[in-house]
Amino acid sequence: MKKTVEKVAIIGAGPGGLATAIALRKQGIDARVYERAGEFRPVGAGVGLHPNGLRCLDAIKPGIVDILKCSGCKVEKVTLKTVTGETIMTYESPMFKKYGQPTLTIWWYRLQQILASYLPSEVIHLNYRCIGFEQNENSVITNFENGKTVESDLLIGADGVNSTVREILIGDSQPRYVGSMSWRAVVNYKDDLLQQNEVILMKGEESIVFLLGVGEGNMSWLARKLLPDSTLSSTLAEAKSRVLREFANWMEPVTELIAQTDPKRILEGPICDRLPLNQWSYGRVTLLGDAAHPMTPAAGQGANTTFEDAYELGECLYNFPDLQTALTNYDNRRIQRTAIIQTHSAAREKLYYQPFQQTNQQLQQERENFENWMYDYVPNSELRLRSWQ
Numbered sequence: 313m314k315k316t317v318e319k320v321a322i323i324g325a326g327p328g329g330l331a332t333a334i335a336l337r338k339q340g341i342d343a344r345v346y347e348r349a350g351e352f353r354p355v356g357a358g359v360g361l362h363p364n365g366l367r368c369l370d371a372i373k374p375g376i377v378d379i380l381k382c383s384g385c386k387v388e389k390v391t392l393k394t395v396t397g398e399t400i401m402t403y404e405s406p407m408f409k410k411y412g413q414p415t416l417t418i419w420w421y422r423l424q425q426i427l428a429s430y431l432p433s434e435v436i437h438l439n440y441r442c443i444g445f446e447q448n449e450n451s452v453i454t455n456f457e458n459g460k461t462v463e464s465d466l467l468i469g470a471d472g473v474n475s476t477v478r479e480i481l482i483g484d485s486q487p488r489y490v491g492s493m494s495w496r497a498v499v500n501y502k503d504d505l506l507q508q509n510e511v512i513l514m515k516g517e518e519s520i521v522f523l524l525g526v527g528e529g530n531m532s533w534l535a536r537k538l539l540p541d542s543t544l545s546s547t548l549a550e551a552k553s554r555v556l557r558e559f560a561n562w563m564e565p566v567t568e569l570i571a572q573t574d575p576k577r578i579l580e581g582p583i584c585d586r587l588p589l590n591q592w593s594y595g596r597v598t599l600l601g602d603a604a605h606p607m608t609p610a611a612g613q614g615a616n617t618t619f620e621d622a623y624e625l626g627e628c629l630y631n632f633p634d635l636q637t638a639l640t641n642y643d644n645r646r647i648q649r650t651a652i653i654q655t656h657s658a659a660r661e662k663l664y665y666q667p668f669q670q671t672n673q674q675l676q677q678e679r680e681n682f683e684n685w686m687y688d689y690v691p692n693s694e695l696r697l698r699s700w701q
C-alpha cells in the first residue's frame with residue numbers, strides 16, 4: 313500500500329515531536345526528530361497528564377501509559393490551602409471514576425525520556441537548531457544552524473511556543489505575555505509537606521503555589537505570580553532570589569522548599585499564549601503542539617492537546633490518499649477544539665488568582681459540561697477503516 317509520505321522531518325524533541333515520531337514510525341514512515349538542545353537534561357517540573365492526553369498516547373502506542381504510570385503519581389486527592397497553610401477544602405480527584413483514566417503527574421524530563429525510549433536513538437538528532445526551510449511541490453528542505461540540510465516530504469514544526477517554523481510559515485510575531493510569571497522545579501519528595509498522590513493548591517495575594525508528587529522519590533513546586541514585568545532574570549542565582557523575594561510572606565515550609573532548591577533546577581518563565589490560528593498547514597509544512605496552539609497552563613491542557621494532535625496527524629496521514637487531503641483533515645479535526653481550549657485557558661488564568669469561593673450551581677454545571685467535553689476526547693478509531701479506499 314502506498315504511503316502518503318515516506319520521509320518526515322519533525323522539529324523539536326518535546327512531548328509533541330517525540331509522540332508524533334512514534335505515531336508515524338508505527339506506520340512505517342521514516343520520521344526523524346531534530347532538536348536544538350545538545351542533550352536531554354533534567355529540567356522542567358511536574359506536568360499533569362489528563363484522561364484525554366493519556367487516551368491518545370495509549371492509542372499511539374499501547375503500553376506507554378503503563379510505563380508513565382509506573383514513573384509518575386496518580387492523583388487521588390486535591391487540597392486547597394491558604395498562604396499560611398490553613399486547609400480550606402480537600403476533595404477526591406474524580407478523574408478515574410468519571411473518565412477511566414487518572415490525572416497523572418510526572419516530571420517533564422522523565423516524560424521526555426520515556427517517549428524518547430520508544431524511538432531508535434539514530435532517529436533523534438541533537439544539536440540541530442532549525443533556522444529555516446524552503447518548500448516546493450515535491451519536498452521541503454530544512455536548514456539547521458550546524459550547516460546541515462534535510463530534505464523531506466513533510467516538515468512538522470513541534471518546536472514550542474517560540475516556534476521558528478511558525479515564525480517562517482505564519483510570521484505572527486511574539487507570543488502574548490498574559491501577565492504572570494512562573495518558577496518551577498523538581499526536588500526530593502518531602503512527606504511532611506505533601507501526601508503521596510496528593511496535589512496541593514495554595515492561594516495568596518495575586519500568587520499561587522502548587523505542590524505535587526512526580527514519582528520516583530521526587531516532588532515538584534510551581535509558583536506563579538501576577539507581575540507586569542516579564543523580564544527574565546539574568547542568572548540562575550538571580551532567578552532564585554527573585555522567587556524567594558516574591559514569595560517571602562508565604563508559610564515557612566514553602567519558602568524553605570524554594571530556598572533549598574538548587575538554582576540550576578529552577579525554571580523561570582513568563583506565561584504566554586497566542587491567539588488561535590485558522591490554518592496550521594501550508595503545502596508540505598504543518599504545526600503541532602505549542603507551536604500551533606500555545607495556551608496558558610490554567611486548564612492543564614498544553615501537553616494533553618499536543619498528544620491529541622500527534623494521534624490525529626498520524627491517523628490523517630494513514631487514512632487519506634494524498635498529503636493535501638491529510639493535512640486539510642488534520643487542520644479541520646484540531647483547530648476548532650484547540651481554539652476553544654486556548655480561549656478557555658486564557659479566561660481561566662485570571663480566575664486562578666482570585667480568592668477561593670463557592671461557585672453557584674449554574675456555573676458549576678457549565679464547568680462540569682466543559683470538563684466532560686475536554687477530558688472525554690476519544691481518539692477517532694473509526695478513521696482506521698480507511699474510508700477513502
Ligand SMILES: Cc1cc2nc3c(=O)[nH]c(=O)nc-3n(C[C@H](O)[C@H](O)[C@H](O)COP(=O)(O)OP(=O)(O)OC[C@H]3O[C@@H](n4cnc5c(N)ncnc54)[C@H](O)[C@@H]3O)c2cc1C
Binds near residue numbers: 325327329347360471
Ligand atoms: C525545557 C522545557 C521544560 C518544560 N517544562 C514543563 C513543565 O515542567 N510543565 C509543563 O506543564 N510544561 C512544561 N513545558 C511545556 C510543555 O512541554 C508544552 O506545553 C507541551 O507539552 C507541548 O509540547 P511541545 O512538544 O509542543 O513543545 P515543547 O515542550 O516546548 O517542546 C519544543 C521542543 O522544541 C525544541 N526547539 C525549539 N526551537 C527549536 C528549533 N528552532 N530547532 C530545533 N528544536 C527546537 C525545544 O528545545 C523543545 O525541546 C516545558 C517545555 C520545555 C521546552
